[in-house]
Amino acid sequence: MNDMRKIERDAKMAETKITARNVNVFYGETHAIRDVNVDIADKTVTAFIGPSGCGKSTFLRCINRMNDTIDICRVTGDIQLDGTDIYATSVDPVQLRAQVGMVFQKPNPFPKSIYDNVAYGPRIHGLARTKSDMDEIVERALRRGAIWDEVKDRLDQPGTGLSGGQQQRLCIARAVATEPEVLLMDEPCSALDPIATAQVEELIDELRQDYSVVIVTHSMQQAARVSQKTAFFHLGHLVEFNDTDEIFTNPKDPRTESYITGRIG
Amino acid sequence: MTDITPEQTGSGRSQSTTELVQKSLARRNRKQMVLQGYGIAAIVFALSMLVILVGSLVITGYPAFTQTHVELEVFVDPEEVDPENLARGSYDEMIAVSLGEYFPDIDMTDRVAAREVTQLLSSGAQLLLRERVIANPSLIGETITLKVPASDNYDQLNKGLVMRDTPEQFRRVDNAAIERFDTLDEAGVISTPLNTRLITNADSRFPELAGLKGAIIGSFWALLTCFVISFPIGIGAAIYLEEFAPKNKLSDIIEININNLAAVPSVVFGLLALAVFLGWFGMPRSAPLVGGLTLALMTLPTIIIATRAALKAVPPSIREAALGVGASKQQVVFHHVLPLAMPGILTGTIIGLAQALGETAPLLLIGMNAFITSAPSGPFDSATALPTQIFIWADSPERGFVSRTSAAILVLLTFLITMNAIAIYFRQKFERKW
Numbered sequence: 064m065n066d067m068r069k070i071e072r073d074a075k076m077a078e079t080k081i082t083a084r085n086v087n088v089f090y091g092e093t094h095a096i097r098d099v100n101v102d103i104a105d106k107t108v109t110a111f112i113g114p115s116g117c118g119k120s121t122f123l124r125c126i127n128r129m130n131d132t133i134d135i136c137r138v139t140g141d142i143q144l145d146g147t148d149i150y151a152t153s154v155d156p157v158q159l160r161a162q163v164g165m166v167f168q169k170p171n172p173f174p175k176s177i178y179d180n181v182a183y184g185p186r187i188h189g190l191a192r193t194k195s196d197m198d199e200i201v202e203r204a205l206r207r208g209a210i211w212d213e214v215k216d217r218l219d220q221p222g223t224g225l226s227g228g229q230q231q232r233l234c235i236a237r238a239v240a241t242e243p244e245v246l247l248m249d250e251p252c253s254a255l256d257p258i259a260t261a262q263v264e265e266l267i268d269e270l271r272q273d274y275s276v277v278i279v280t281h282s283m284q285q286a287a288r289v290s291q292k293t294a295f296f297h298l299g300h301l302v303e304f305n306d307t308d309e310i311f312t313n314p315k316d317p318r319t320e321s322y323i324t325g326r327i328g
Numbered sequence: 329m330t331d332i333t334p335e336q337t338g339s340g341r342s343q344s345t346t347e348l349v350q351k352s353l354a355r356r357n358r359k360q361m362v363l364q365g366y367g368i369a370a371i372v373f374a375l376s377m378l379v380i381l382v383g384s385l386v387i388t389g390y391p392a393f394t395q396t397h398v399e400l401e402v403f404v405d406p407e408e409v410d411p412e413n414l415a416r417g418s419y420d421e422m423i424a425v426s427l428g429e430y431f432p433d434i435d436m437t438d439r440v441a442a443r444e445v446t447q448l449l450s451s452g453a454q455l456l457l458r459e460r461v462i463a464n465p466s467l468i469g470e471t472i473t474l475k476v477p478a479s480d481n482y483d484q485l486n487k488g489l490v491m492r493d494t495p496e497q498f499r500r501v502d503n504a505a506i507e508r509f510d511t512l513d514e515a516g517v518i519s520t521p522l523n524t525r526l527i528t529n530a531d532s533r534f535p536e537l538a539g540l541k542g543a544i545i546g547s548f549w550a551l552l553t554c555f556v557i558s559f560p561i562g563i564g565a566a567i568y569l570e571e572f573a574p575k576n577k578l579s580d581i582i583e584i585n586i587n588n589l590a591a592v593p594s595v596v597f598g599l600l601a602l603a604v605f606l607g608w609f610g611m612p613r614s615a616p617l618v619g620g621l622t623l624a625l626m627t628l629p630t631i632i633i634a635t636r637a638a639l640k641a642v643p644p645s646i647r648e649a650a651l652g653v654g655a656s657k658q659q660v661v662f663h664h665v666l667p668l669a670m671p672g673i674l675t676g677t678i679i680g681l682a683q684a685l686g687e688t689a690p691l692l693l694i695g696m697n698a699f700i701t702s703a704p705s706g707p708f709d710s711a712t713a714l715p716t717q718i719f720i721w722a723d724s725p726e727r728g729f730v731s732r733t734s735a736a737i738l739v740l741l742t743f744l745i746t747m748n749a750i751a752i753y754f755r756q757k758f759e760r761k762w
C-alpha cells in the first residue's frame with residue numbers, strides 16, 4: 064500500500080500548480096507570514112501543519128486572495144497559479160475564487176436548500192444554460208462530495224438541517240461545483256466527530272485525483288493519513304517542506320522535530 | 329505548622345473553607361434576595377402605572393364607543409323639497425315636525441319653543457335626512473324611519489355622565505329637557521348602538537358626529553410617505569456604511585452624526601420641515617405628504633441603525649462561504665447578507681414607523697392640526713393625523729370630546745400595539761440559530 068502510494072506520488076509530482084516566492088503578509092503591524100517560498104504540486108494533497116497562530120490559515124487564504132477582504136491585511140511577494148501571477152491587477156479575485164475553491168473550518172452552508180447551496184456558485188458564474196444542465200452539475204458535485212446518496216431525496220430541504228459531517232461534505236460539494244483546479248481546506252475536520260472525520264478524509268483522498276488539494280490541519284495524524292506533501296510553519300516561517308513520510312520519519316529541522324515529537328505547540 | 333491557632337494567624341484561619349463559605353453564603357443570599365426584591369418592586373410599579381393609564385383611558389373612553397340615537401318617523405314633505413335642487417329643502421322643519429309628534433302641547437311653529445325641542449337632536453340630523461333623500465329621491469312623499477344621533481348633552485344624560493340629582497342650576501340639562509328626554513325614552517325611540525361614526529366620520533364641531541376617519545387616513549398617507557422615503561434610503565445608507573464604506577475618520581463622523589440624529593427632539597424636525605418643505609419648496613400646509621416627509625427625517629436614523637445592526641448580526645461565515653465560491657462583494661450583500669438581515673430590518677422599520685405614528689410635535693408645526701371635516705382623498709389634501717386629532721379634541725370645550733379624546737387614544741394605542749406585535753412576530757418567526 065505504502066509502496067503503491069510512493070509510485071503514484073512520484074509519477075505525479077512533476078507538475079507544479081502553485082508557486083509562491085518571498086510571500087510576506089502583514090496585518091497592520093503584525094508580520095504574520097515571513098518570506099515563504101513553496102511549490103505546490105497538482106493532483107496532490109499538501110498539508111500545512113504547525114502550532115496555533117503560526118500563519119497556516121493566513122498563507123492558505125493568500126492562495127485565493129481571501130485576505131483581500133480584510134482591510135488591514137497586506138500581501139507582498141509573488142504567487143503564481145499555473146504560471147499566472149494571481150495578484151496581478153488583471154486578475155479579478157472573483158474569477159480566481161471560482162478556480163480556487165475553499166472549504167472552511169466550521170461547516171458554513173448557506174441557509175438555503177441543499178440544491179441551492181451547490182447551485183449557487185455555478186449560477187453566479189453562469190456555468191449552466193438550462194435547468195437540466197444545472198441538475199447535472201449539482202448531482203456531479205454532490206457525488207464528488209460523497210453525499211449524493213444521503214441527500215438525493217431531499218435536495219429541497221435546508222442545508223443547515225444536515226449533520227455536521229454532512230454539512231462539511233455539502234460545503235466540499237459546493238466548492239467543487241464551480242470546477243476549481245485547486246481546493247483549499249482550512250481545518251475541515253476540526254468541528255467534526257471521528258466518524259465524520261474519517262468520511263471527509265476518505266473524500267479528500269479521492270479528490271486528489273482531480274485537484275490540487277491544500278489542507279491546513281492541527282492534527283499530525285491527519286496530515287500523515289491524507290497528505291503526500293507536508294509543510295511545517297512556525298512563527299510565520301515555512302520551516303520545512305517535504306514529502307509527508309520524510310517530515311514525519313526524518314525531519315531535517317530541529318523545530319520540526321520538536322513539533323512532531325510534541326515539544327512545541 | 330500543625331498547631332495553628334486563631335491567636336497566631338488571626339481569626340477565621342482555623343475555620344475550614346466550607347465553614348467560611350457557609351458564613352458568607354447567608355450574606356450573599358440575602359443580597360440576592362434584596363436585589364430580586366428591588367427588581368420585582370420596579371416591575372410591579374411599572375405594570376401598575378400601565379394598568380392605571382390604560383384603565384383610566386378605558387373608563388373615560390368607553391362611553392364614546394356608543395352613541396345615543398333617536399328613532400324618528402319623518403314625512404318627507406313634497407312641499408318642502410325643491411325637486412330641481414334636492415339639497416335645498418327645509419329638512420330641519422320636517423325633523424322638527426316629526427319630533428313634535430311626541431310633544432303635542434308644544435307649538436312647533438313657535439321657533440323658540442321648537443328650538444328647545446330640536447336641541448335634543450344633533451345639528452347634523454337634518455344633514456342625515458338630506459343625504460338620504462338625495463341618494464334616493466323616490467322617498468319624497470313617503471314617511472321614512474330615520475335614526476339620528478342625540479345631541480351631546482342628551483347623550484351625556486343618557487349615559488349617566490350628566491347626573492340627574494345635581495341641582496338644576498349646576499346641570500347642563502334643565503329639568504324640562506330631562507322631562508322631554510324621558511318622554512322619548514318612554515316612547516321607546518331612544519337607543520344606544522355602537523358609535524360607528526367614531527371610525528366612519530371625519531372631524532366635526534359636534535362631538536356626536538365627530539370621528540377619526542380623516543385622522544386615520546391622514547396618518548395612513550403620512551406613514552406611507554414616511555415608509556416609501558425612509559425605507560429605501562435608510563437601507564441604502566446602512567448597506568453602504570456597513571458593507572462598502574471605507575473605515576476612516578469621515579465614516580466615523582457620519583456614524584456619530586446618524587446616532588445623534590436619532591436623538592434630536594422631534595419638534596426640531598418639525599421646524600426644519602416648516603422652513604424647508606413649506607417655506608422653500610412651497611409644499612401645501614397640513615398635507616400628509618409633508619407630514620410623511622417630516623416623519624421620514626426622524627425615522628431614517630432609526631432604520632439606518634436597525635439595518636446596520638441586522639447586517640452586523642449576519643455571521644461572517646456566510647460571507648466567507650459566498651466569497652469562497654466566487655461571489656462579488658455586491659453579490660454577497662444582495663444574495664446572502666441582506667435577505668438574512670431582512671427580518672431584523674423589518675422589525676426595526678416597523679418600530680420606527682410606530683414611533684412616527686405617535687409623533688405629534690412636528691405635525692403640529694406643519695399645520696396637521698387644522699379643523700378639517702372631510703377625510704383626505706390623497707396625500708396632498710389637508711388632513712389631520714391620529715395624534716394631532718387627539719390634540720385637537722383634547723383642546724375642545726364640548727363635554728362629548730372628553731370621552732372621544734380617550735377613545736381616540738385607545739384607537740391610536742390599538743394601532744401601535746398591532747404594529748409592535750407584528751414586529752415581535754417577525755423577530756420570533758425569523759429568528760435564526762446559526
Ligand SMILES: Nc1ncnc2c1ncn2[C@@H]1O[C@H](COP(=O)(O)OP(=O)(O)O)[C@@H](O)[C@H]1O
Nearest residue numbers: 090093095114115116117118119120121122133
Ligand atoms: N484578521 C486578522 N487580523 C489581525 N491579525 C490576524 C488576523 N488573522 C490572523 N491574524 C494574526 O496572524 C497570525 C497568524 O494567524 P493564523 O493564520 O490564523 O494562524 P493559524 O491558522 O496557523 O492558527 C496570528 O498571530 C494572528 O493573530
Ligand SMILES: [Mg+2]
Nearest residue numbers: 119120121249
Ligand atoms: Mg487557522
